[in-house]
Amino acid sequence: MTTIARPRNLGSRLLGLQAALVYAFFYLPILVLVIFSFSDDRLVGRWGGFTLGWYEAFWNDQELTDSLWVSLQVAASSTVISVVLGTLAAFSLERFRFRGQRVFDALLYLPIIIPDVTMGIMMLIFFSEGIDLLDSVGIEASKGIGTVTLSHIAFNISFVSVVVRARLSGMDTNLEEAAMDLYATRWQTFWRVTFPQILPGIIGGALLAITLSLDDVVVTQFSAGPGATTLPVRVFSLIRKGVTPIINAVSVVMLVASLLLVVVSLIVGGLRSSSTPVANDD
Amino acid sequence: MSTKMLRLLAAILAFGLLSAACGGDDDESAVGADCEAGQTDGDLNLYNWAEYIDPELKTQFEEEFGVTVNEDNYDSNEQMQPIISQGNSGYDLIVPSDYMVSILIEGGDIAPINRSAVPNLSNLADEFASGLPFDPDGTYSVPYQWGTTGLGVDLSVVGEDVPQTWGLIFDADLAAEYGLEGAMTILNDPRETMGAALKYLGYSLNTTDQGQLDEAKAVVADATSRVAAYESDQYDELLVSGQTSVAHGYSGNFLVQFFEADDPEQFTYFVPEEGGTRWVDNMAVVADAPHPCTAHAFINFLLDAENGAALTNWNYYASPNAAAVPYIDQEVLDDPIVYPADQSKLEFIADTGDFEIEFSDAFNEARG
Numbered sequence: 001m002t003t004i005a006r007p008r009n010l011g012s013r014l015l016g017l018q019a020a021l022v023y024a025f026f027y028l029p030i031l032v033l034v035i036f037s038f039s040d041d042r043l044v045g046r047w048g049g050f051t052l053g054w055y056e057a058f059w060n061d062q063e064l065t066d067s068l069w070v071s072l073q074v075a076a077s078s079t080v081i082s083v084v085l086g087t088l089a090a091f092s093l094e095r096f097r098f099r100g101q102r103v104f105d106a107l108l109y110l111p112i113i114i115p116d117v118t119m120g121i122m123m124l125i126f127f128s129e130g131i132d133l134l135d136s137v138g139i140e141a142s143k144g145i146g147t148v149t150l151s152h153i154a155f156n157i158s159f160v161s162v163v164v165r166a167r168l169s170g171m172d173t174n175l176e177e178a179a180m181d182l183y184a185t186r187w188q189t190f191w192r193v194t195f196p197q198i199l200p201g202i203i204g205g206a207l208l209a210i211t212l213s214l215d216d217v218v219v220t221q222f223s224a225g226p227g228a229t230t231l232p233v234r235v236f237s238l239i240r241k242g243v244t245p246i247i248n249a250v251s252v253v254m255l256v257a258s259l260l261l262v263v264v265s266l267i268v269g270g271l272r273s274s275s276t277p278v279a280n281d282d
Numbered sequence: 283m284s285t286k287m288l289r290l291l292a293a294i295l296a297f298g299l300l301s302a303a304c305g306g307d308d309d310e311s312a313v314g315a316d317c318e319a320g321q322t323d324g325d326l327n328l329y330n331w332a333e334y335i336d337p338e339l340k341t342q343f344e345e346e347f348g349v350t351v352n353e354d355n356y357d358s359n360e361q362m363q364p365i366i367s368q369g370n371s372g373y374d375l376i377v378p379s380d381y382m383v384s385i386l387i388e389g390g391d392i393a394p395i396n397r398s399a400v401p402n403l404s405n406l407a408d409e410f411a412s413g414l415p416f417d418p419d420g421t422y423s424v425p426y427q428w429g430t431t432g433l434g435v436d437l438s439v440v441g442e443d444v445p446q447t448w449g450l451i452f453d454a455d456l457a458a459e460y461g462l463e464g465a466m467t468i469l470n471d472p473r474e475t476m477g478a479a480l481k482y483l484g485y486s487l488n489t490t491d492q493g494q495l496d497e498a499k500a501v502v503a504d505a506t507s508r509v510a511a512y513e514s515d516q517y518d519e520l521l522v523s524g525q526t527s528v529a530h531g532y533s534g535n536f537l538v539q540f541f542e543a544d545d546p547e548q549f550t551y552f553v554p555e556e557g558g559t560r561w562v563d564n565m566a567v568v569a570d571a572p573h574p575c576t577a578h579a580f581i582n583f584l585l586d587a588e589n590g591a592a593l594t595n596w597n598y599y600a601s602p603n604a605a606a607v608p609y610i611d612q613e614v615l616d617d618p619i620v621y622p623a624d625q626s627k628l629e630f631i632a633d634t635g636d637f638e639i640e641f642s643d644a645f646n647e648a649r650g
Contacts, residue, residue, distance in 0.1 A: 044519070221361060225373075238333070243516065
């Protein structure tokens with residue numbers, strides 16, 4: 001560790017100040033958002049007295065609650081599927097050698113790199129042509145919640161696999177070999193030895209997937225069909241017609257839900273073995 | 283090449299041929315051609331602007347025809363168009379703006395309206411039944427609501443006798459006189475803003491004369507220094523909350539905000555005396571609509587005199603429906619914001635074909 005010829009106290013104070021500023025930069029806007037969700041004024045940004053009316057309005061707004069339900073459905077199913085597929089992909093890249101591996105690796109990064117709009121248009125064309133193709137063999141398909149879920153799975157697999165791969169590569173393979181030496185089958189080895197060790201990575205990947213799915217606007221707009229409007233897409237379309245603090249109420253609800261999710265996962269993660277990887281003594 | 287590779291290649295070729303063969307599968311007759319008045323063929327999938335139709339009207343339609351109305355929203359024509367033109371969107375009815383109708387017609391994305399299924403077409407006012415620049419015979423679209431683009435002002439800042447001119451945003455002297463520097467917003471839309479500048483200079487907003495467009499560009503570039511923001515969504519809220527004193531925007535949006543303000547008399551909207559944009563949103567049946575007959579029934583339903591009036595009474599835009607006039611609230615009819623007194627200088631935005639890109643370029647350069 002290089003040392004800089006500076007009084008330690010000032011340095012740590014400045015670092016502390018910088019950290020505080022970063023926190024402020026992130027959280028002050030959120031605080032403002034939360035505060036004005038309780039404001040009894042149609043215009044966002046003016047304080048008109050305390051009220052819970054906007055939350056009530058959100059609860060009573062059929063279209064908003066419908067879109068929230070769609071968002072939750074899509075997030076849940078796309079997360080589950082992409083976690084499974086992403087973990088499998090991570091395993092294949094870390095533990096095996098096969099022809100075309102480098103190509104697969106590069107392709108897996110693609111959804112992370114390409115812009116949302118490009119991905120959206122790609123999915124739009126894909127689904128449209130796909131429906132035509134299925135139609136020609138007599139299968140009826142249409143765009144809707146299914147196509148939205150498929151698009152979300154498409155980009156979520158990449159993110160989950162990156163997170164799980166990082167965890168896998170830092171893992172100690174000695175334990176697995178020891179287990180197999182002791183007559184554990186590959187299946188038992190995976191479930192009893194490997195899986196608990198990579199679980200923090202899987203949970204991290206799952207959290208990332210849920211967040212990305214709940215947040216996504218552009219790709220969803222292009223892949224959705226009738227009746228498949230998700231919450232952020234609905235909120236976006238409302239901006240054109242006029243924003244009221246109901247948007248704040250919606251955001252606060254989603255914020256609280258995400259926080260709960262993070263807290264729960266931390267508790268679950270904390271109940272298991274520590275999250276720092278076992279050091280390799282080579 | 284190994285046999286495995288050869289087999290893979292053969293499979294890919296076969297797949298490619300199959301999809302190519304299916305690609306050109308077009309129905310000869312237009313969708314909806316066999317529909318009769320009032321006939322439905324399933325639920326309605328409506329793709330509309332947000333908050334543009336009264337939920338009560340939708341419920342009424344559902345009860346009358348025994349179908350469900352599914353509405354999804356888009357926030358711009360440009361977002362709706364690729365989804366529709368790609369095909370298999372799943373939607374039956376869309377509500378494109380005037381210029382977007384021409385683009386959709388050219389792309390073959392909307393179907394001709396089956397007039398026998400929409401007998402209430404006769405309710406349309408003459409100037410909307412035919413002669414619209416984007417669809418002269420009303421073959422592909424049916425007017426939904428129309429409005430104008432103009433200026434909303436805060437009377438407490440500019441005073442009751444404010445001159446009703448585009449100069450408020452384009453003339454530096456007027457801006458200084460009324461204290462509007464840094465307190466105005468202009469629409470972030472190439473055709474609307476360049477159009478406003480062209481009208482201010484006395485030209486048509488559909489000009490294809492590069493010289494005129496360059497003059498307009500200079501005017502807008504000069505205004506950029508005085509503008510608080512180029513804003514197409516929140517301009518009405520910024521005005522009513524006091525952050526700006528003059529805003530360039532659409533009639534109906536202003537009206538809704540003014541009603542909610544503490545003192546509605548404090549604000550007003552007008553189309554400047556030099557003239558401005560008249561825009562009309564239209565209903566159109568998607569070319570591959572799964573339920574075209576229901577779509578036609580819905581169009582006919584909205585063209586009914588009372589339903590058309592209900593639409594206007596809810597969203598405060600003007601109705602193209604002449605038969606609806608007796609049922610529209612008097613205060614809406616009397617409101618010059620909704621129905622401007624002098625409509626002679628209003629122009630529709632028309633597609634200028636290859637010249638369109640000049641508008642966008644000029645606007646981007648002027649905006650800086």
